[in-house]
Structures are given as structure tokens and as C-alpha cells.
Amino acid sequence: MSTTPAPLPDRSGPGAGAPSAGPVRERGDACPGALRLHAADDGALARIRLPGGLLTVRQAGALARIAEESGDGHLDLTSRGNVQLRGLADGCGGTVAGQLRRHGLLPSDRHDRIRNVAASPLCGVDGWTPDSGPVPGAAPADVQGWARELDELLCSDDAGTDLTELSGRFLFGLDDGRGDIVALRPDVTLIASGAGQAGVCFGTTGPGLRVAAADAPRAAVLAAAEFLAAREACGSTAWRVRELAPGQRPSIARLADRLAAAGISCTPLPGLRPPLGEPPAPGPVTGPGGVCALSVTAPLGRLTVAQWRLALRVAGEKGDRTLRVTPWRGLVVPGLPAQEAPGLLAELAGAGFVTDADSAWHRAGACAGRPGCAKSLADVRADAAACLADGQAAGAAALPVYWSGCERRCGHPGGGPWVDVLATGDGYRVAVQDGRRDTAPRTVTTAGLAGAVAAARTTT
Structure with missing residues (x-):
């Protein structure tokens, strides 16, 4: 039976929501792009739009080179299926834009x-x-x-x-x-x-x-x-x-x-009610004709250049020379021989990709946090990694969880329910967002965070 998703509170920024005349904002949309870079504490940030998440191996290789030569050596996958490059050096915007244009990743400056x-x-x-x-x-x-x-x-x-x-x-x-x-x-x-x-x-x-x-x-x-x-x-x-x-x-x-x-x-x-489905789980994806794909996710949405290039090599040598970046901070590598999929998946797992739906890292995300973001009240990535490393709340049925360094909750999940882990300055506030209200909110210190998150992720 088709279902209609419940409305969720929109915490995308100041004034968000649905007041009678729409939000009143004191400034325009500052959403970053490939040309309009965001000045973060760890350097400039560029957001590369990838409509449909589609990349050729040549384009993916260009992104790796930019991240290595001009950025901090990482690629962040976003909740829109885009890629962000952080730590870009001052004055490199023109060089980065030129590289993107040459590889078809910036087809129009205006758009x-x-x-x-x-x-x-x-x-x-x-x-x-x-x-x-x-x-x-x-x-x-x-x-x-x-x-x-x-x-x-x-x-x-x-x-x-x-x-x-x-x-x-x-x-x-x-x-x-x-x-x-x-x-x-x-x-x-x-x-x-x-x-x-x-x-x-x-x-x-x-x-x-x-x-x-x-x-x-x-x-x-x-x-x-x-x-x-x-x-x-x-x-x-x-x-x-x-x-x-x-x-x-x-x-x-x-x-x-x-x-x-x-x-x-x-x-x-008049009665259109689109179905509400699930994102692709990590692991092998069996297709027709003996062709397979691999679905993997990036730990907390971030990959090193080495991890990215490994996925790129698998796609180029064994697949159809394309990658698909998913809105769930993952990659799909299509066109692989089914008999080679287990070994290739094991290689990706060994490099740190999330390849199993039973992993505690599955459906776990975090904003940039300190030191990259001046507004963040904590190093949320380090705290999230410490929580997930002990394997609590593992399992495909565990709720999605997202760590945020401030009330803006940049990049939080777009659906529900999900576990909201919000830095307070003295610890974290942990609650389940169910689309209408916070369920079972709890404020804890960092020392008690792993247990609180695990309990929230198993809330029914």
C-alpha cells in the first residue's frame, strides 16, 4: 500500500518552516556551489552538483585530483548526492572552476x-x-x-x-x-x-x-x-x-x-500518493544477466582520496566505468561481473567503506563540526566515531542517526524517524525525530553518549 510521508520540521536555517507568508530572511540564499565558495574555518568549501549523482570515471578522477592538490585530501558526499571539497586554498577558485569545466562538471556558470x-x-x-x-x-x-x-x-x-x-x-x-x-x-x-x-x-x-x-x-x-x-x-x-x-x-x-x-x-x-521506499542497503546488488553492482556508503559521509580512487579503480577495471553518488552518502558501482562481486566488496570493506547493513556505521552521519565550522560546539565527527566504534546499536533495523554541532543541523536526514544528536556545549541532547515532535529527549555528557545513542536508535 502506498503511504504519504509525514511532514517533518525543516531546520535548514533561520526562519525555516511554513509561516503564512513564507519565511522572512535577512539575507539571501548563501548555499555554496562550484563558483560561490563558502569560507569555513578549515578553508574554502566547494559544492559540486552531480545531477542524478552520475559520474564517469574520468570525472571522478578529476575530483580526486582537485581534492588532493587544492583541498584537504577528502571528498564529502552530501544528502543530495553531490560532492563537497573542503580545505581549499585561498585563490584557487579559478583553477578549480577551470578543471571542473574541462571535465563537464560545470556546464553553466549561471545555473x-x-x-x-x-x-x-x-x-x-x-x-x-x-x-x-x-x-x-x-x-x-x-x-x-x-x-x-x-x-x-x-x-x-x-x-x-x-x-x-x-x-x-x-x-x-x-x-x-x-x-x-x-x-x-x-x-x-x-x-x-x-x-x-x-x-x-x-x-x-x-x-x-x-x-x-x-x-x-x-x-x-x-x-x-x-x-x-x-x-x-x-x-x-x-x-x-x-x-x-x-x-x-x-x-x-x-x-x-x-x-x-x-x-x-x-x-x-487528483489522488496521487507516491510510494515511500527505502534507500539502497550496502552490499551486492544482483541484476539481470549475471551483472552485479556494489552499494557502499562513506563513513559519516567522508572519504579519503585513496578510498575514492579505490572505488574508481573498481568501476574502471571491472564495472561500466561509471559511479553513482547516492543521496544517502554512498556510492553505487554498476556493471560488475557477479562472480567477482564478493571479492571486490571485501576489498572496499577493508579500505573502510560501510558494506554491511548490520554495521553500526550504516545510516550514521555527521556535520563537519569543529575545527572546520566556527558555529559548531563540538568535534562531532570524533565523538560520532567514538560512539560507533564500539558497535552498539548495530543492525539493519537501527534508526538513522545524525550528529550536529549546532541548531542549524546542516545535512540532517530528510525523512523520519531519525535520531538527532545535537551538541549543547556541555554534552549532547539526544532525541528521536518522528516527524511531529521529539521523542524521549535526553541530555548526556560525552561519556554517556554511546549508550544514549544506542538506546535511541532502537526506539520503536
């Missing part, structure tokens, strides 16, 4: 920060077909193809509207029907419904519109334009659809008019 596109990372890999949804049993569309086409449209000056006004936080979600991307609560959602069709909606609930799969990327662009029109009409500075009050949110009826004007046929889906 860099709006290229936030998350896509189902296992689409076309595991032979999955939906057994529920608008068209039961139908094969999902190629959402990776959607991601490439949507990126081209976003970067085009001929898209029919100036989408550069979108916030760097606005998210397009392309779901192949399994509901994994729906769980991220995108602003504009495309969900494959089989038979060459797709549903498009604002957020993750109906009403929606059914369009031909071939028209889905164009429909997503026009939906973003309708959001900008709705925001302008009510005088809001909202960054996300859910920040607008219900009566001010973009209209499906007006979107239908936009689609018709663009020559896109659509039919109403």
Missing part, C-alpha cells in the same frame, strides 16, 4: 547552484519492477536519462523561464517508482508509473499530473517555473515549496495550463 537533481540510484541496475503504484508490474522509466535531460534544460537559456532565481536548496526528485527519492521530500517530484508515463507533483503528495515519460524533464522545468510564479505572487522569499502556506503554494491547475501551452499533454491525478 550552477540550481542543478539539484536526485534520482533513484539503482534504476536499471537491479532489474527492479514495481509491484504497486499507478500501473502495477510495469517497468520503470530510465530516470538516469531524465536526470541528464533535465540538467541540460536547467542549464539552457532557452528553457522558457529564468530558473536562476531558484534557491540552491530547491530539489528535483526523479523516482523510478520504488519510492526511495520520494522519501527525500523533493520540491518537484517525477515518479515513473510504467507504460511510458510519469506523474509530476509539487512536494510528495497529490494532486498531480500524468505526462508521457518522454515529456517528464520538461514538465519538471515548468513546475519549477510555476513555483517561482507562486512565490512572486505572494511576495515570499521561500526557498522550498513546503515553506509556502497551503493557499500560496503552486497550483497544479496552473501547471497544467503551462504544460498545454508548451505542447505537453497531461491528465489529472
